Amino acid sequence: MRIKIVNLNKVYPGGKKALKDLNLEIEPGMFGLLGPNGAGKTSLMRIMTLLQSCTSGTIYFDNYDIAKDRKAIRSLLGYLPQDFRFFEKLKTWEFLDYGAGLAGIKGKQHRAEVVDEMLRKVGLFEVRDRWANRLSGGMKRRLGIAQAIIGNPKVIIVDEPTTGLDPEERIRFRNILSDISDKDSIIILSTHIVGDISSTCKKLALLNRGELKFEGSPDEMIDLARGKVWEIFVTDMEYEEIKDKYPIISTIPTDGGMEIQVVADAIDGYSHKAIEPNLEHAYVYYMDYLLKDKMNMQVEAIKENELFK
Numbered sequence: 001m002r003i004k005i006v007n008l009n010k011v012y013p014g015g016k017k018a019l020k021d022l023n024l025e026i027e028p029g030m031f032g033l034l035g036p037n038g039a040g041k042t043s044l045m046r047i048m049t050l051l052q053s054c055t056s057g058t059i060y061f062d063n064y065d066i067a068k069d070r071k072a073i074r075s076l077l078g079y080l081p082q083d084f085r086f087f088e089k090l091k092t093w094e095f096l097d098y099g100a101g102l103a104g105i106k107g108k109q110h111r112a113e114v115v116d117e118m119l120r121k122v123g124l125f126e127v128r129d130r131w132a133n134r135l136s137g138g139m140k141r142r143l144g145i146a147q148a149i150i151g152n153p154k155v156i157i158v159d160e161p162t163t164g165l166d167p168e169e170r171i172r173f174r175n176i177l178s179d180i181s182d183k184d185s186i187i188i189l190s191t192h193i194v195g196d197i198s199s200t201c202k203k204l205a206l207l208n209r210g211e212l213k214f215e216g217s218p219d220e221m222i223d224l225a226r227g228k229v230w231e232i233f234v235t236d237m238e239y240e241e242i243k244d245k246y247p248i249i250s251t252i253p254t255d256g257g258m259e260i261q262v263v264a265d266a267i268d269g270y271s272h273k274a275i276e277p278n279l280e281h282a283y284v285y286y287m288d289y290l291l292k293d294k295m296n297m298q299v300e301a302i303k304e305n306e307l308f309k
């Protein structure tokens with residue numbers, strides 16, 4: 001399975017451009033879609049899952065085109081939306097049985113076996129008779145992923161799955177995703193939580209304001225931030241000054257001051273040393289760099305306007 005996004009645009013009524021000429025190829029494996037709030041991730045997921053239309057461009061799932069082959073594409077897809085909700089008055093197993101039916105799994109006995117196997121896989125077998133809407137937040141999310149993956153879809157799309165989960169549930173959720181990833185299927189994980197991607201995805205794309213800003217492996221993204229992440233020792237007074245100068249990633253109080261991590265092209269003054277970046281550092285560096293880029297563009301636009309006065 002391969003997904004090819006070609007010149008994709010989404011303009012909402014009222015003129016908001018949520019996706020701008022997006023081109024992207026996604027290969028089998030776990031793929032991370034990273035971006036801040038409003039980047040366009042949900043719009044892209046909803047277009048991919050045929051829940052909303054695009055304004056122009058298209059997406060291919062192998063040779064199937066979202067504009068023409070909707071039925072075939074629907075049968076390839078499993079989706080866990082951001083605002084996943086449960087039907088009232090269904091037990092955990094009933095809910096999944098319903099999902100299995102929608103996924104085309106036929107025969108009551110066979111379906112019951114598939115459902116039980118899936119409940120075991122996501123650690124919900126013990127609570128199979130509990131009302132689904134009474135499960136804990138983490139359990140609900142696991143039931144959500146279970147309904148998305150039942151029937152072995154070739155493309156699994158998961159939107160912001162770990163928001164609000166405690167660290168243990170987050171790790172559990174990631175492990176479920178890693179376990180189901182096989183060599184031909186694609187799992188797309190949309191998130192603004194960098195940690196979800198660094199530990200699971202081979203490739204990622206970074207969206208910002210509807211535009212693709214980076215595409216590659218987590219290591220390639222980290223390379224961009226090499227030599228741009230610094231540890232600085234500052235006094236309390238210096239801290240006040242420095243927090244307006246550089247994006248701060250972490251702060252640890254120490255004797256007589258603070259040890260802080262910042263991203264910047266260079267540090268002027270202070271007691272500092274470069275440190276090895278991780279993906280979170282790279283993300284902050286990249287977003288800050290994009291922001292500056294935008295500010296420079298605004299400054300240039302203002303200058304141009306002044307020229308025409």
Ligand SMILES: Nc1ncnc2c1ncn2[C@@H]1O[C@H](COP(=O)(O)OP(=O)(O)OP(=O)(O)O)[C@@H](O)[C@H]1O
Pocket residue numbers: 012013014016017018035036037038039040041042043044192
């Ligand atoms: N139905 C809509 N009508 C108008 N504008 C919309 C609509 N849905 C989304 N938008 C706008 O399109 C942009 C992209 O939104 P989208 O939800 O795709 O981003 P996102 O990356 O998923 O962000 P979040 O993490 O906040 O959900 C935002 O500016 C949003 O306000």
